[in-house]
Amino acid sequence: MNILSGEIPASEGTVELLGQDVTAWSQPRRARAGLGRSYQRTTIYPSFTVAENCRLAAQARTPLPWRWWEGAARCRHSAPVALEAATRVGLADFLDRPAGLLSHGQKRQLEIAMCLATAPQVLLLDEPLAGMGAEETDRMLDLLAELRAEHAILLIEHDMDAVFRIADRITVMVNGSVIASDSPQAVRNSAEVQAAYLGGH
Numbered sequence: 001m002n003i004l005s006g007e008i009p010a011s012e013g014t015v016e017l018l019g020q021d022v023t024a025w026s027q028p029r030r031a032r033a034g035l036g037r038s039y040q041r042t043t044i045y046p047s048f049t050v051a052e053n054c055r056l057a058a059q060a061r062t063p064l065p066w067r068w069w070e071g072a073a074r075c076r077h078s079a080p081v082a083l084e085a086a087t088r089v090g091l092a093d094f095l096d097r098p099a100g101l102l103s104h105g106q107k108r109q110l111e112i113a114m115c116l117a118t119a120p121q122v123l124l125l126d127e128p129l130a131g132m133g134a135e136e137t138d139r140m141l142d143l144l145a146e147l148r149a150e151h152a153i154l155l156i157e158h159d160m161d162a163v164f165r166i167a168d169r170i171t172v173m174v175n176g177s178v179i180a181s182d183s184p185q186a187v188r189n190s191a192e193v194q195a196a197y198l199g200g201h
Helices: 027-032 050-061 078-088 104-116 134-147 160-166 184-188 191-198
Strands: 035-038 122-126 152-156 170-174 177-182
Touching: 027 035, 027 050, 035 104, 050 078, 050 104, 078 104, 104 122, 104 134, 134 152, 134 160, 160 184, 170 184, 170 191, 177 184, 177 191
Parallel strands: 035 122, 122 152
Antiparallel strands: 170 177
């Protein structure tokens, strides 16, 4: 995932995004071209409000450095995008709340909202369910199910029950090697996967 997002350069092969070879592109350039990324550790600005976090992400997509006299909160371009992103993930009632005061699940929702504010077509999500309780997991899975209609999503996740609920295709890795890559049902029926992850013998 770090190679796909441009955080680590590829030692061989190519990375294509929406039909373009982006192997030599920087991480910011890939993001502006339609690639959104979330991390295993939440990467938000805790002292900023939900709206400010989303607005910063939107501004990164369409920076307007020449409009230095205009207050960021009144930006005609980023403010509506930020509101739409926060609303999309269910945080419309928390716009003025400092991000650091959100629950764990809400922080993960905010991180996805920040991704959405950059207008991505492809989302790379690294363990978005980590540390969530059952109710928060259900809420996040509902959000991902909604987003998959408009975005290609690559998801890294260890919650196998959640993966089977949401994925169209699953690739299972053990110690860096792929042991299965198929439909959820085929992966569920794999003896090797059962032995490695699902408690089979």
